[in-house]
Amino acid sequence: MTSMKQIVGAALVDSLSNPQQLLAARRTAPPEFAGMWEFPGGKIEKGEGPEEALHRELREELGVTVTLGAEIEGSTPDGWPLNSGAAMRVWLAESMEGTPEPLEDHDALVWVDLGGQEILELPWIPADLPIVHALIEYTS
Numbered sequence: 181m182t183s184m185k186q187i188v189g190a191a192l193v194d195s196l197s198n199p200q201q202l203l204a205a206r207r208t209a210p211p212e213f214a215g216m217w218e219f220p221g222g223k224i225e226k227g228e229g230p231e232e233a234l235h236r237e238l239r240e241e242l243g244v245t246v247t248l249g250a251e252i253e254g255s256t257p258d259g260w261p262l263n264s265g266a267a268m269r270v271w272l273a274e275s276m277e278g279t280p281e282p283l284e285d286h287d288a289l290v291w292v293d294l295g296g297q298e299i300l301e302l303p304w305i306p307a308d309l310p311i312v313h314a315l316i317e318y319t320s
């Protein structure tokens with residue numbers, strides 16, 4: 181049995197069929213992550229499946245209903261290692277209903293080109309950088 185805390189995150193793109201842009205979200209807490217950019221998402225709650233948790237988090241945090249696309253698979257069965265105790269699974273997603281707004285946990289959102297420099301210049305949570313690179317590779 182795994183003891184890793186399981187996080188789920190969304191690579192929200194402008195279009196699943198032709199992804200050109202990614203939505204990055206700037207965290208407001210905790211202090212060590214405040215001001216850093218991340219994939220919207222959060223912890224799976226008891227009794228939830230991972231995709232179900234991701235749909236809930238995106239409704240709560242951004243106010244959107246999404247369609248999930250492919251998973252950007254990480255290096256472990258739990259997904260991408262974040263630290264010694266947590267890992268995150270990440271899915272591509274596209275909003276089907278609603279325009280993303282920073283309703284909870286974030287104070288800014290930005291759409292960045294997947295093929296440009298700006299995406300690499302954002303101060304991401306360091307553990308997210310390998311995921312950003314994999315996403316750029318996946319969508320190029």
Ligand SMILES: Nc1nc2c([nH]c(=O)n2[C@H]2C[C@H](O)[C@@H](COP(=O)(O)OP(=O)(O)OP(=O)(O)O)O2)c(=O)[nH]1
Nearest residue numbers: 187188189218219220221222223262266305307308
């Ligand atoms: N959502 C998200 N969390 C990330 C990313 N990268 C990263 O290291 N983390 C870490 C930060 C947190 O320690 C943990 C996720 O917790 P969270 O605070 O987002 O979860 P949550 O929305 O369910 O929050 P909570 O109210 O239950 O605390 O994973 C990322 O890209 N997205």
